[in-house]
Amino acid sequence: MLLHQPIDKEGETTMEPILKVEDLRVSFRVRGGEVQAVRGVSFDMNKGEALAIVGESGSGKSVTAQSIMRLIPTPPGTYKAGSIVFEGSDLLKKTEKQMESVRGRDIGMIFQDPMTSLNPTMTIGDQITEVLMRHQNMNKEKANKRAVEMLKLVGIPNPEARVKQYPFEFSGGMRQRAMIAIALSCDPTLLIADEPTTALDVTIQAQILEVMKDMQEKLGTSIILITHDLGIVADMCDKVIVMYAGQVVERGNKYEIFKSPQHPYTQGLLKSLPRLDQKKDEPLIPIDGTPPDMANPPHGCPFAARCPHAMEVCVEEDPFMFTHSDTHESKCWLHAMPE
Amino acid sequence: MANQSNAMLEVDNLSKFFDVGKGKTLKAVNGLSLSIRKGETLGVVGESGCGKSTAGRTIMRLYEPTSGKALYNGQNIYDLKGANLKAFRREMQMVFQDPYASLNPRWTVENIIAEPLDIHGLVASSKERKVAVERLLDKVGLNPSHLTRYPHEFSGGQRQRIGIARALAVNPKFIVADEPISALDVSIQAQVVNLLQNLQRTESLTYLFIAHDLAMVKHISDRIAVMYLGKLVEIADSDDLYADPRHPYTQALLSSIPVPDPDVEATKERIVLRGDLPSPISPPSGCPFRTRCPAATERCAAEVPELRQVGANKAHWAACHYA
Numbered sequence: 282m283l284l285h286q287p288i289d290k291e292g293e294t295t296m297e298p299i300l301k302v303e304d305l306r307v308s309f310r311v312r313g314g315e316v317q318a319v320r321g322v323s324f325d326m327n328k329g330e331a332l333a334i335v336g337e338s339g340s341g342k343s344v345t346a347q348s349i350m351r352l353i354p355t356p357p358g359t360y361k362a363g364s365i366v367f368e369g370s371d372l373l374k375k376t377e378k379q380m381e382s383v384r385g386r387d388i389g390m391i392f393q394d395p396m397t398s399l400n401p402t403m404t405i406g407d408q409i410t411e412v413l414m415r416h417q418n419m420n421k422e423k424a425n426k427r428a429v430e431m432l433k434l435v436g437i438p439n440p441e442a443r444v445k446q447y448p449f450e451f452s453g454g455m456r457q458r459a460m461i462a463i464a465l466s467c468d469p470t471l472l473i474a475d476e477p478t479t480a481l482d483v484t485i486q487a488q489i490l491e492v493m494k495d496m497q498e499k500l501g502t503s504i505i506l507i508t509h510d511l512g513i514v515a516d517m518c519d520k521v522i523v524m525y526a527g528q529v530v531e532r533g534n535k536y537e538i539f540k541s542p543q544h545p546y547t548q549g550l551l552k553s554l555p556r557l558d559q560k561k562d563e564p565l566i567p568i569d570g571t572p573p574d575m576a577n578p579p580h581g582c583p584f585a586a587r588c589p590h591a592m593e594v595c596v597e598e599d600p601f602m603f604t605h606s607d608t609h610e611s612k613c614w615l616h617a618m619p620e
Numbered sequence: 621m622a623n624q625s626n627a628m629l630e631v632d633n634l635s636k637f638f639d640v641g642k643g644k645t646l647k648a649v650n651g652l653s654l655s656i657r658k659g660e661t662l663g664v665v666g667e668s669g670c671g672k673s674t675a676g677r678t679i680m681r682l683y684e685p686t687s688g689k690a691l692y693n694g695q696n697i698y699d700l701k702g703a704n705l706k707a708f709r710r711e712m713q714m715v716f717q718d719p720y721a722s723l724n725p726r727w728t729v730e731n732i733i734a735e736p737l738d739i740h741g742l743v744a745s746s747k748e749r750k751v752a753v754e755r756l757l758d759k760v761g762l763n764p765s766h767l768t769r770y771p772h773e774f775s776g777g778q779r780q781r782i783g784i785a786r787a788l789a790v791n792p793k794f795i796v797a798d799e800p801i802s803a804l805d806v807s808i809q810a811q812v813v814n815l816l817q818n819l820q821r822t823e824s825l826t827y828l829f830i831a832h833d834l835a836m837v838k839h840i841s842d843r844i845a846v847m848y849l850g851k852l853v854e855i856a857d858s859d860d861l862y863a864d865p866r867h868p869y870t871q872a873l874l875s876s877i878p879v880p881d882p883d884v885e886a887t888k889e890r891i892v893l894r895g896d897l898p899s900p901i902s903p904p905s906g907c908p909f910r911t912r913c914p915a916a917t918e919r920c921a922a923e924v925p926e927l928r929q930v931g932a933n934k935a936h937w938a939a940c941h942y943a
Contacts, residue, residue: 337805452896482667483832484893484912487876491892509806512878516885535882553810554880555839557862564817565839567810571775 298325305363314576318344320527331504333514336524351380386416389464393476395456399448405459406444416467431462454485475507526583533609543611545588627655634688636678648674650850661827663841671850672830676796713787717799719779723771730767736789756785777808796828849908856936866930866943869909
């Protein structure tokens with residue numbers, strides 16, 4: 282009933298992006314200073330696309346995602362600069378009241394830990410109908426019917442009985458399915474999934490990824506997937522953004538990122554992963570050192586201290602984005618130098 | 621089964637049950653038998669609740685077993701007492717998953733790493749103690765001058781190195797590493813795995829490596845044991861296990877791992893298991909995996925499959941009627 286038409290590939294490129302993030306800067310006040318969690322992040326995505334944001338803890342990937350939902354507590358956080366234009370209007374300029382009608386209706390979000398993000402004192406059904414009655418003006422009866430439909434859609438067996446149950450009666454995988462059902466119940470244009478399978482076992486992870494792919498196909502939802510697992514990115518996403526120390530260091534489609542990574546950090550990440558087809562006794566190639574302290578980010582390129590190719594210019598000046606193709610860019614001085 | 625003459629540790633029909641009240645029993649480890657050769661790495665994989673951590677802890681004798689034996693160099697470790705037990709504890713050490721929770725935040729690095737030295741009376745003076753800690757810090761790739769610092773001054777990867785230094789302090793022969801890298805970032809995981817592999821060579825260590833990241837387990841292990849609901853379902857040389865998994869659970873587990881290569885992902889056929897893990901408090905009759913197994917038959921409900929040799933390689937065993 283709320284299903285979108287499938288999107289044809291031709292139309293996609295000429296369309297306005299549904300989300301355009303430009304020069305986003307988010308900081309947090311801490312005792313004795315300021316942590317610059319996101320430092321000038323820009324990207325955009327089209328309708329129906331699945332975009333991965335990849336990075337390690339502290340890279341700013343979750344803060345970026347929470348900023349799109351305007352979930353950063355202010356204070357201690359502040360949106361220092363930038364814009365997040367979603368379907369034509371800047372979310373950073375909206376009032377809290379206006380944001381309330383965006384959250385859950387236009388943008389849905391699922392979190393890493395389904396136990397702490399579901400309300401333990403409400404039935405799963407009530408948690409879905411709450412959203413529907415608020416955003417879609419449905420009456421209780423209609424909302425109940427829809428809740429059962431949603432649970433069925435995400436593959437929860439016996440949904441008529443399950444809507445009356447509480448989160449503790451659900452297993453980890455089932456809770457995450459319920460989270461997806463809640464997030465998708467209003468048929469949002471954009472779904473943000475922040476490490477949706479990190480807390481789950483691999484066989485359950487495979488189920489959840491299947492549900493998400495299925496939903497994307499059936500509903501045409503655009504997805505931002507935040508993860509540190511490059512395997513999931515290769516499986517799920519079209520476009521990839523690699524973040525490091527609060528900045529986007531590389532962006533490209535998944536083939537560009539996996540087959541010809543241009544930033545030494547992306548290259549390092551891919552090399553440090555063990556491969557199932559790898560010969561034994563071939564040592565892994567780790568990235569030496571640790572990420573910089575974001576209360577005190579370095580002057581030049583934040584990766585310079587760990588980079589095997591670091592040059593003088595890298596510690597002096599922060600590089601800008603160099604273009605490798607229409608879709609592929611990386612932020613590294615190596616590409617400004619003649620070979 | 622699989623009795624090798626050069627086995628360093630032989631686990632024989634080991635069970636560990638927990639009483640969970642109301643007359644119910646959780647069979648965390650249920651009749652586990654395996655052996656570990658000197659100098660090898662045995663990986664143990666499985667999902668949460670499969671009993672892999674309980675198995676590791678029972679083998680360390682952090683838990684007393686419900687039944688069964690574990691022979692360490694021919695001696696049943698559950699019979700050890702007094703000085704013999706203390707000597708055994710020196711030989712076997714553990715590295716824990718969470719480098720935040722397993723180091724005392726109020727102690728300096730020196731005191732954390734030297735605690736086992738003190739307990740076993742291995743250092744005579746405070747000078748000797750300091751030198752020993754410095755040597756250990758150096759061994760795990762940390763700056764020896766950091767011994768007066770506290771755990772919060774270190775990153776996750778560095779804390780895990782401290783945990784490893786503490787385990788190495790008493791010159792152990794055998795290390796149980798329970799998910800030693802799963803709390804670490806991807807770029808740091810490789811650092812710690814390389815460290816563990818180098819130490820294995822230089823210190824002649826034997827590892828029991830417990831993890832759920834199968835790609836990493838394959839990388840580090842000589843052999844791999846797959847557990848499901850307290851039971852060993854398959855054990856094989858790691859290359860064999862990946863090339864020719866025989867148990868349907870192993871097959872599903874391997875196919876579930878997303879591979880960081882879009883070409884592989886585009887063509888791969890993934891076996892998606894239906895349903896959830898049954899509760900280990902009331903496991904299914906017969907084969908524990910039958911409720912999720914795509915190939916289950918009536919026989920699987922009636923009869924518990926015995927672990928038996930499968931395939932050409934003698935070291936490859938699986939517990940499935942149809943493997």
